[in-house]
Amino acid sequence: MDAKDILGLPKTPFSSSQEKKSRPPKEPQRKPDGVSREVYALTGGVGMPPLMPTIEASHLKRRPAAEKEKVAWQWLPFTSSARTDNLQLYHWVRVVNGIQPTGDYQFAKYNKRADVLKYTDEEYEKYLVDPAWSKEETDQLFELCERFDLRFIVIADRFPTARSVEDLKSRYYSASRALLIHRARSFEDVSGNPLVKDAYDAAHETERKRALSALLSQTKQQERKDAETLAEAKRIMESRAASKNVDVAVMPPNSDNAMVPVDGVSPSSSTHPSLAHPNTSANILIPNSLRTLRVYLRTHALDQMVQAVGASAGLRVIKRVDQTLQELAVNLKPKVPTKAVCIEHIELRNELLTLLNLQKQLQNKEAEVSANRESSFTEAPSTPKRSNRDIDRPFIPDTSGFTGERAGKRDHKRKSTGRFIDAPPSPPQSKRPRKLKGSD
Amino acid sequence: MSTQNKRLKDVEVSFPIVYGTISFWLGKKASEYNSHKWTVYVRSANNEDLSVIVKRAVFQLHPSFQNPTRVVEQPPFELSESGWGEFEIAITLYFHSDVCDKRLDLFHQLKLYPEEEAGPQSTKKPVVVETYDEIVFPEPTEAFFLRVQNHPAANVPRLPPGITLPPPGPMEIVPYEKKRGDTKDHPLSQWFSNFSEADELLKLAAARQQVQVHIAKLRRQLTMIEGMPQQSKAFSVPGQQFRHI
Numbered sequence: 284m285d286a287k288d289i290l291g292l293p294k295t296p297f298s299s300s301q302e303k304k305s306r307p308p309k310e311p312q313r314k315p316d317g318v319s320r321e322v323y324a325l326t327g328g329v330g331m332p333p334l335m336p337t338i339e340a341s342h343l344k345r346r347p348a349a350e351k352e353k354v355a356w357q358w359l360p361f362t363s364s365a366r367t368d369n370l371q372l373y374h375w376v377r378v379v380n381g382i383q384p385t386g387d388y389q390f391a392k393y394n395k396r397a398d399v400l401k402y403t404d405e406e407y408e409k410y411l412v413d414p415a416w417s418k419e420e421t422d423q424l425f426e427l428c429e430r431f432d433l434r435f436i437v438i439a440d441r442f443p444t445a446r447s448v449e450d451l452k453s454r455y456y457s458a459s460r461a462l463l464i465h466r467a468r469s470f471e472d473v474s475g476n477p478l479v480k481d482a483y484d485a486a487h488e489t490e491r492k493r494a495l496s497a498l499l500s501q502t503k504q505q506e507r508k509d510a511e512t513l514a515e516a517k518r519i520m521e522s523r524a525a526s527k528n529v530d531v532a533v534m535p536p537n538s539d540n541a542m543v544p545v546d547g548v549s550p551s552s553s554t555h556p557s558l559a560h561p562n563t564s565a566n567i568l569i570p571n572s573l574r575t576l577r578v579y580l581r582t583h584a585l586d587q588m589v590q591a592v593g594a595s596a597g598l599r600v601i602k603r604v605d606q607t608l609q610e611l612a613v614n615l616k617p618k619v620p621t622k623a624v625c626i627e628h629i630e631l632r633n634e635l636l637t638l639l640n641l642q643k644q645l646q647n648k649e650a651e652v653s654a655n656r657e658s659s660f661t662e663a664p665s666t667p668k669r670s671n672r673d674i675d676r677p678f679i680p681d682t683s684g685f686t687g688e689r690a691g692k693r694d695h696k697r698k699s700t701g702r703f704i705d706a707p708p709s710p711p712q713s714k715r716p717r718k719l720k721g722s723d
Numbered sequence: 724m725s726t727q728n729k730r731l732k733d734v735e736v737s738f739p740i741v742y743g744t745i746s747f748w749l750g751k752k753a754s755e756y757n758s759h760k761w762t763v764y765v766r767s768a769n770n771e772d773l774s775v776i777v778k779r780a781v782f783q784l785h786p787s788f789q790n791p792t793r794v795v796e797q798p799p800f801e802l803s804e805s806g807w808g809e810f811e812i813a814i815t816l817y818f819h820s821d822v823c824d825k826r827l828d829l830f831h832q833l834k835l836y837p838e839e840e841a842g843p844q845s846t847k848k849p850v851v852v853e854t855y856d857e858i859v860f861p862e863p864t865e866a867f868f869l870r871v872q873n874h875p876a877a878n879v880p881r882l883p884p885g886i887t888l889p890p891p892g893p894m895e896i897v898p899y900e901k902k903r904g905d906t907k908d909h910p911l912s913q914w915f916s917n918f919s920e921a922d923e924l925l926k927l928a929a930a931r932q933q934v935q936v937h938i939a940k941l942r943r944q945l946t947m948i949e950g951m952p953q954q955s956k957a958f959s960v961p962g963q964q965f966r967h968i
Binding site: 611 | 737739818822823824825827829855856857858859860861878918919920922923924926927928929930931933934935937938941942944945948
């Protein structure tokens with residue numbers, strides 16, 4: 284009844300399903316009326332499966348049959364194979380079901396003994412003679428090593444003469460190494476033995492202990508001072524690396540600046556600069572890009588120099604320089620580019636840059652003076668007016684007879700036409716004509 | 724011999740050259756595809772023999788020509804052709820092994836028709852377009868310097884102090900009796916242009932003088948203006964004297 288409520292099944296369709304059971308041939312093919320397809324698929328179509336597994340009630344009554352154990356502690360005697368005197372001792376032992384413990388004492392397996400070599404008198408005379416050690420000392424050393432299982436702190440404490448731990452270790456290990464090497468048939472047989480492979484270094488051990496002792500005896504103030512010193516050293520290294528980067532960054536501008544001559548050439552050297560220091564000026568003017576070339580044209584070098592001179596100026600200033608050169612009737616590019624002509628041309632460009640710079644400074648000064656004059660209500664002298672007139676007027680070069688002739692020639696060139704009309708008919712003039720046959 | 728392969732510091736040897744074309748109209752013989760006869764060349768500025776440094780000159784013509792790449796291995800380094808079109812000619816100079824391993828490229832625009840309207844085209848007067856330039860060899864080898872220091876086509880500077888060269892041996896004395904390579908008696912030499920360094924220097928010097936005068940004037944005005952705010956200081960400033968060059 285509850286299952287039906289959970290599944291939402293009506294009671295009437297279920298009874299109708301019971302009626303359908305009487306007709307076996309149609310049951311698997313027909314869905315009962317009133318029941319939706321989904322619900323019918325959920326039920327499986329036949330009967331109602333149990334919702335919970337059944338458990339036999341008899342199983343709940345069963346009790347696990349635990350076997351009873353009897354535990355007791357007994358005071359029992361024991362002996363240890365690690366000893367040689369057969370001493371018998373007693374200790375408490377946990378006894379289960381009355382079974383007595385058997386076997387050796389369980390801690391006897393930890394009694395390890397060092398395998399200390401023994402030598403004969405003949406072997407000592409042949410292999411182990413050392414001026415720093417007597418035979419009696421060596422015999423006693425080996426006896427103590429065997430007795431105290433190579434615990435050298437204890438051995439040093441019991442050694443009759445005043446020998447350091449490093450000295451004892453060095454003697455023992457070198458003697459053992461010599462014995463192993465000479466007793467073997469060949470060196471390869473014992474080369475893997477730790478005593479042979481790793482030689483004892485007494486000096487290193489002494490130094491290591493001294494440094495460790497110094498470190499452990501350091502006071503807190505010393506530790507703090509060392510930390511500060513290390514931090515300061517780190518800062519110095521960082522600043523040094525940073526300064527190196529700055530030097531590398533600054534290098535290219537310096538080389539570029541070196542190529543630009545100083546502003547304001549003195550008039551005395553303008554007449555014959557090439558005679559004064561031709562090699563020096565040539566080297567100064569030659570850009571770096573040309574120094575590596577084995578051969579170059581003078582015009583190419585001149586172009587590089589002109590670019591270097593105008594590198595610091597803006598595009599408008601460069602145009603002003605070119606315009607002024609034209610007004611002065613000077614070729615923008617010399618027609619006869621000899622070395623002397625190139626040097627003169629570069630100096631002229633530098634002087635024009637200086638001129639434009641001075642004009643700008645003068646205009647700024649004039650503006651400042653005007654502002655001061657307005658604020659102070661002082662009367663203006665006659666000189667600033669004349670300077671104003673000079674500033675407003677652009678720089679117009681004087682036209683001499685020679686330059687006048689040049690200007691006239693240029694005007695004539697500008698008016699000329701392309702070709703004479705009476706010329707015989709020919710194809711139009713073009714820079715890249717298509718030519719079928721060249722040699723006909 | 725290995726000593727002469729050492730390079731001379733702070734020394735540069737230059738060779739002034741002129742390259743260009745001379746074009747003649749063919750007159751009555753001119754046709755649609757063959758109106759001009761022209762010659763392209765590279766010569767020394769003073770018409771001396773350039774084969775002292777130039778081993779080979781390669782002229783690259785327009786692709787429409789038959790065999791557009793022409794090689795000239797003997798002086799004078801020139802090429803004559805005929806045609807009707809104007810185009811850019813590339814000239815590549817190859818130098819002797821002791822001179823330089825790199826080659827040098829020159830570019831020239833062929834011009835057949837005159838710019839100015841100077842009357843009808845004449846078969847007697849050609850169209851001449853020439854360009855002056857200098858081939859510069861910085862830090863030449865000693866062997867090269869010894870070979871060309873007495874050649875008339877070269878501009879050899881005075882050696883800086885500290886550099887002394889051995890006197891040339893008998894093997895290094897190069898006779899200049901052969902005049903086949905120079906272009907002094909060239910058939911077209913009457914049309915060669917004259918390039919005057921003095922004229923260019925004169926114009927540059929005159930321009931520099933004008934600019935310097937103007938700079939001095941601006942500096943004087945700047946000095947006077949800077950003394951303007953204080954009246955007493957302005958009066959006490961001494962007058963600027965013109966400095967004549």
